[in-house]
Amino acid sequence: MELLSGGDMLVRALQDEGVDLIFGYPGGSALHIYDAIFRQKKIKHVLVRHEQGATHAADGYARSTGKVGVVLVTSGPGATNAITGIATAYMDSIPMVVISGQVPSDKIGEDAFQETDMVGCSRPIVKHSFLVKNAEEIPAVVKKAFYIASTGRPGPVVIDIPKDVTNPADRFPYRFPEKLRMRSYTPAGKGHTGQIRKAIALLLSAKRPVIYAGGGVVQGEGSEQLTELAQLLNFPVTNTLMGLGAYPGTDRRFLGMLGMHGTFEANTAMHHADVILAVGARFDDRVTNTPGKFCPGAKIIHVDVDPASISKTIVADVPIVGTVKSVLGDMLDMLKASDDQPDQSAIVDWWRQIDDWRERHGIYAAPRYRTDGDMLMPQEVISAVHEITEGDAFVTSDVGQHQMFAAQYYRFNKPRRWINSGGLGTMGFGLPAALGVKIAHPDSDVVCVTGEGSIQMCIQELSTATQYHLPVKILCLNNQALGMVKQWQEMQYEGRLSHSVYEESLPDFVKLAEAYGHLGMKIQHRDELHGKLREAFAIKDRTVFIDVYVDPSEHVYPMQVMPNGSMRDMWLSKTERT
Amino acid sequence: MRRIVSVLMENEPGALSRVVGLFSQRGYNIESLTVAPTEDATLSRLTLVTIGDDHKIEQVTKNLNKLIDVVKLVDLTEGSHIERELLLVKVRATGAQRDEVKRSVDIFRGQIVDVTSNMYTVQVAGTSEKLDAFLQALGEHTIMEVVRSGVSGIARGEKVLSV
Numbered sequence: 001m002e003l004l005s006g007g008d009m010l011v012r013a014l015q016d017e018g019v020d021l022i023f024g025y026p027g028g029s030a031l032h033i034y035d036a037i038f039r040q041k042k043i044k045h046v047l048v049r050h051e052q053g054a055t056h057a058a059d060g061y062a063r064s065t066g067k068v069g070v071v072l073v074t075s076g077p078g079a080t081n082a083i084t085g086i087a088t089a090y091m092d093s094i095p096m097v098v099i100s101g102q103v104p105s106d107k108i109g110e111d112a113f114q115e116t117d118m119v120g121c122s123r124p125i126v127k128h129s130f131l132v133k134n135a136e137e138i139p140a141v142v143k144k145a146f147y148i149a150s151t152g153r154p155g156p157v158v159i160d161i162p163k164d165v166t167n168p169a170d171r172f173p174y175r176f177p178e179k180l181r182m183r184s185y186t187p188a189g190k191g192h193t194g195q196i197r198k199a200i201a202l203l204l205s206a207k208r209p210v211i212y213a214g215g216g217v218v219q220g221e222g223s224e225q226l227t228e229l230a231q232l233l234n235f236p237v238t239n240t241l242m243g244l245g246a247y248p249g250t251d252r253r254f255l256g257m258l259g260m261h262g263t264f265e266a267n268t269a270m271h272h273a274d275v276i277l278a279v280g281a282r283f284d285d286r287v288t289n290t291p292g293k294f295c296p297g298a299k300i301i302h303v304d305v306d307p308a309s310i311s312k313t314i315v316a317d318v319p320i321v322g323t324v325k326s327v328l329g330d331m332l333d334m335l336k337a338s339d340d341q342p343d344q345s346a347i348v349d350w351w352r353q354i355d356d357w358r359e360r361h362g363i364y365a366a367p368r369y370r371t372d373g374d375m376l377m378p379q380e381v382i383s384a385v386h387e388i389t390e391g392d393a394f395v396t397s398d399v400g401q402h403q404m405f406a407a408q409y410y411r412f413n414k415p416r417r418w419i420n421s422g423g424l425g426t427m428g429f430g431l432p433a434a435l436g437v438k439i440a441h442p443d444s445d446v447v448c449v450t451g452e453g454s455i456q457m458c459i460q461e462l463s464t465a466t467q468y469h470l471p472v473k474i475l476c477l478n479n480q481a482l483g484m485v486k487q488w489q490e491m492q493y494e495g496r497l498s499h500s501v502y503e504e505s506l507p508d509f510v511k512l513a514e515a516y517g518h519l520g521m522k523i524q525h526r527d528e529l530h531g532k533l534r535e536a537f538a539i540k541d542r543t544v545f546i547d548v549y550v551d552p553s554e555h556v557y558p559m560q561v562m563p564n565g566s567m568r569d570m571w572l573s574k575t576e577r578t
Numbered sequence: 579m580r581r582i583v584s585v586l587m588e589n590e591p592g593a594l595s596r597v598v599g600l601f602s603q604r605g606y607n608i609e610s611l612t613v614a615p616t617e618d619a620t621l622s623r624l625t626l627v628t629i630g631d632d633h634k635i636e637q638v639t640k641n642l643n644k645l646i647d648v649v650k651l652v653d654l655t656e657g658s659h660i661e662r663e664l665l666l667v668k669v670r671a672t673g674a675q676r677d678e679v680k681r682s683v684d685i686f687r688g689q690i691v692d693v694t695s696n697m698y699t700v701q702v703a704g705t706s707e708k709l710d711a712f713l714q715a716l717g718e719h720t721i722m723e724v725v726r727s728g729v730s731g732i733a734r735g736e737k738v739l740s741v
Binding site for chain 2: 183311
């Protein structure tokens with residue numbers, strides 16, 4: 001049997017696991033591993049500029065491909081810098097393996113240089129973690145880590161490896177386990193047939209049904225089944241922020257996103273629904289508004305791979321634990337085999353009601369923003385990008401108003417195209433995530449929709465884009481302020497803008513982009529919007545930073561009324577309330 | 579409602595911290611917790627007493643089950659079960675008090691396991707309720723130091739929690 005050092009074993013095990021890409025940043029405790037990476041050719045390593053960038057890039061890669069994102073960092077600050085990105089992946093259930101160097105075993109606990117208890121620091125934000133004690137364990141630990149990260153409800157897994165374990169002087173027999181058996185971990189598979197049958201009966205009895213689908217449908221590859229089910233039943237569908245693209249955004253059965261900045265028709269239909277089919281969604285507080293007022297007349301069917309998500313905040317009448325793909329597939333089979341039909345006349349009436357809501361206040365029926373002022377509106381900028389990229393770009397986003405405008409106005413027709421930090425709401429996510437997406441999809445348009453606030457949280461990754469020649473588009477909706485913070489301050493704090501404005505301190509983003517070797521472009525007027533955007537998107541081999549000046553006074557609407565509002569209680573504009 | 583959850587988990591470093599971390603992270607409370615390896619050295623058995631309504635307990639057990647190190651668990655309070663806790667207490671015992679304390683120990687079927695001219699160390703095993711009652715019977719002013727093991731539990735009859 002081949003003898004390998006711990007460092008070589010790790011790299012070989014990653015190869016055997018099928019890894020071809022790592023995002024990372026070297027440092028003392030990880031040097032043996034980095035040397036092993038240097039001495040091989042199969043795995044490409046991308047050097048980021050900050051470990052947070054590595055985790056977000058791996059995350060973007062994972063979200064856009066469905067594969068596990070891999071990160072390598074050193075101990076101490078390397079590990080703690082990765083924490084925000086691990087938490088981001090954890091909240092959105094993204095498969096990721098983070099390997100961190102650790103100080104040598106005999107120094108652990110002595111407050112050694114660059115020592116941090118990484119397993120302890122990351123414990124509440126990982127699906128699982130390992131501290132490797134002996135090099136011989138490495139192949140099995142790697143195998144387990146990838147299995148845990150990618151199955152069931154996916155999530156990040158940390159492997160912390162003390163430096164002595166990867167010492168090139170100590171060699172051990174290498175054997176990569178072909179099979180894995182973990183008595184303590186059995187991810188859910190198929191749903192319970194009896195429960196699925198109950199769900200079908202409830203769906204067929206529905207007079208005002210809504211399908212509410214979340215990120216689990218994207219992660220669980222269930223979009224095809226979801227689409228077929230909705231079309232077979234002719235039921236309306238709404239997606240969560242994480243679920244956008246799980247159902248085609250331009251299909252007439254799609255009501256738009258629901259929740260805090262959901263559409264009037266989606267939120268109102270949810271409120272009045274008699275049966276809700278929740279799939280791969282977790283009744284997040286940004287969806288339900290006040291739980292006690294959530295959808296008072298609805299019976300709830302909840303399909304999720306994670307039993308702990310079911311009846312956590314909203315009690316399910318028909319809980320079904322299983323993979324979204326298999327449960328929806330079983331539902332389709334049962335429906336097709338059955339002679340029963342949904343109550344057609346009730347469904348027709350329901351659609352008539354929904355279409356009326358759409359017509360009255362829907363954001364897609366007519367523009368709900370002004371286009372007669374001097375300043376560009378953020379909504380029209382996103383709509384223009386949607387048009388120019390033919391709705392087929394990968395769109396990553398940061399966090400704030402621009403994120404909500406992108407979610408509302410870039411109408412995603414395919415899963416894995418919308419890549420944003422929905423759960424943790426991590427500013428700084430967009431640019432590194434875009435780089436991760438671009439590596440996986442070199443021939444596709446990749447746009448990072450950002451703001452002048454968020455982009456500055458990971459702007460150093462512009463340098464990574466230069467080094468690895470990753471030509472993404474950065475669309476900065478520049479409103480000279482932390483827009484969403486400012487919106488809340490204007491709505492709830494009588495306009496006291498506490499530390500949410502930049503007071504002429506922003507950099508010249510065009511020059512900044514140029515300093516990194518990219519192209520910069522500024523758009524300020526409506527008459528140049530389409531022309532300049534087309535010009536920018538025609539450039540395929542350069543990263544282009546498009547700094548678009550938008551109306552700083554614009555708010556995101558609809559916005560649910562808080563606190564104590566129900567799903568249907570919304571502000572529709574600065575002056576109009578439901 | 580008071581619940582006794584019995585957990586079989588991998589005897590791995592860090593496993594216990596995951597269980598304890600889960601409780602603080604999700605705002606569940608732990609009344610008591612005992613843990614030790616089982617006859618199979620790769621497994622630990624943990625008994626946890628918590629308080630919560632049905633909804634809370636369902637979440638507690640679901641989230642415990644989600645921990646990768648947890649192999650199996652059972653809510654013992656759902657069926658008939660045996661629970662035991664061990665109490666060691668140092669009691670001030672001088673003069674007439676010495677007989678009085680000894681009588682209480684006998685009534686509660688405890689044992690005096692250490693003695694000086696001024697005090698007894700008493701050992702009592704039983705349900706938490708019985709131990710509470712014993713401490714109450716002794717009276718606050720005679721108690722010098724109390725140590726309790728936390729609850730260990732097992733189901734009655736032939737039901738077993740094993741791999």
